[in-house]
Amino acid sequence: MSPTYYLYLSAILFTIGSLGVLLRRNAIVVFMCVELMLNAANLALVTFSRINGDLNGQIMAFFVMVVAAAEVVVGLAIIVSVYRTRRSASVDDASLLKY
């Protein structure tokens, strides 16, 4: 099977993720969509690794996973604390930092 299909899948997943980030209001869903984008990127990296026949892409994917894990820790904590104070997880409600 041609590795190109993995790249198509990765592109589709990334598009879904980014659309989710842009369109959804629930912070948890937005957050999950971010994860989706990260994993789409991971998939692309691993595929490139396969195509090129070296390990660079896979190593990069590991780094992305580490960053994603760290991001989940911080991000979920922020979402929980925002929800506790504002009784809402909508990203549009938390729009105090503006002009």
Place this chain on the structure above:
Amino acid sequence: MTVASGAFTGTWLLVGIPLFSAAILLIGGRRTNKWGHYLGVAAPIASFVLGVILFFSLIGKGSTGRSIDEHLFSWTPVAGFRANANFLIDPLSICFVLLITGVGSLIHVYSMGYMAHDPERRKFFAYLNLFVAAMLLLVLGDNFVALYFGWEGVGVASYLLIGFWSYKPSAATAAKKAFVVNRIGDFGLSIAIMLMFTTFGSFSFADVKAGAPNASHATMTWIGVLLLLGACGKSAQVPLQSWLGDAMEGPTPVSALIHAATMVTAGVYLIARSNFIFDVSSQARLAVAIVGTVTLVFGAIVGCAKDDIKKALAASTMSQIGYMMLAVGLGPAGYAFGIAHLLTHGFFKAGLFLGAGSVMHGMDDEVDMRRYGGLRKFMPATFITFGLGYLAIIGFPGLAGWFTKDAIIEAAFHKGGTSGAIFGGCALAAAGLTAFYMTRVMIMTFFGEKRWAEGVHPHESPGVMTIPMWILAVGSVGGGYALILSGRLAKFLSVVVPRPADIDFKPIGVIGLATAGVVVLGVVGAWLLYARRPVPAIAPAGGPLTIAARRDLLGDAFNESVFMRPGQYLTRLLVYFDNRGIDGFVNGFAAFVGGTSSRFRRFQTGFVRSYALSMFGGVVLVLATLLLVRG
């Protein structure tokens, strides 16, 4: 030029002692209030003693070695620019040293009595000492920069002392006026000094003198005219005369010392000192003589109309300095006479001012002569000393003014030609006017009916005030003999200023008799007008000339309409341009930036997804660009 040795190494002390005393009094502040005036008096006396020692040492030198230079330090040694702090003792400067410290000491002593009840007496003495130090620096410097330093120093001291009673708005204004008018003159002097540096590469009198004959004639004329402008400012000559009358707001000893005897004669000193410049440019010399002639007539006319005793004397000072200017503008024929008149004028005018101060002291600070009258019985010492000064200034035969002023008139006629006749004629006519206005002052003050304000009890001043007046009166009587007879001063000064071959003064000649005639005419005229009939307490309206003369011949009106108002319009125009043009541009630009950014601010919505969208769009843009560029 000889390098200083012996007593002359102490020349700097002449300046140093009063400067040190002023510093102690100003820094010490109120702590020195109790004894400050004693220190203030001791300082000029110490300088005077030193000056006398130097004078006799100088005389002992013989006529060739009478120019001694003391090098203190190089003030600003920058490449070719070298302004040295050097002191020059020569016959001209020693004459001034003796005048400044001698008359200065007497006036300091007088001030002890005059300012006895002033709470700021210590400060007064500090400023007076500062003045003496600056004036001595002015006459002792061996280069134009040192002279300029002293020149500005006396300007500051004059400003501080005119405005000494600064709680009076009139005094504060007069001080400011004197300072501003002097600035115009000082501007001329500074430009002249710069011109000298570019022309000769040096500031020192000796170098400029050596280079003067080879320099271009036009440059020398410019330097001469600019020096004259400086002299006009300091010596209150037309057209910069307007400040002197107002300067009478200062305490009377200040008027006597600064605005009669010493500082206002600095212009004459400057011209006499720069004689080598005027030797080259006869045009500049003629300008000096013209300024002198105009001023001597101007001052005499103003003096005839003033009812304020001090302002009448101030106008007289202006006129007498005009005589000196005329004399030094005549060239070698007049230098010695100009300086001689300066010295005798220092005596009799200081004496007259101190007399006026004594009268004011006894009359509760009244200055209007229409409120005086009949004071001779109540103030005999003041009357006699003032009277001797009066006789000296009108040129009573044998007294100081007779020798020195007649000599100037004679020298003016001696110049020959139309200009000589005009200068001489004006000087002669002004001698009559001098006799008129001084007789008027004398009669209105000491003779006639009592016209005092109620509750005034005139009394003679204490000895500390009258003794200096007596000494000055002696100088007014004897000064002429000492200086003029057998050309003594002219010979003494010949090291510095050239002298004519014929220096004999012939008092009994045609011109001498003519002068005596106009003087008698002036005295009789004043006697008829002011002694034969009562002096009205309110000044009568008078003709147009009288009214103009009361207003200083419209000098202030002229300055206001020609300089002040256009200046104000110019300022208003500049303010308008500044507000609308420059500020308009700057403010407009700021408003533009502010308005644009507040519009841009609207992009900060606070919605995470719009930020995400802009990031997304940005990434797309970057990627698209990369793809396009890299093909």
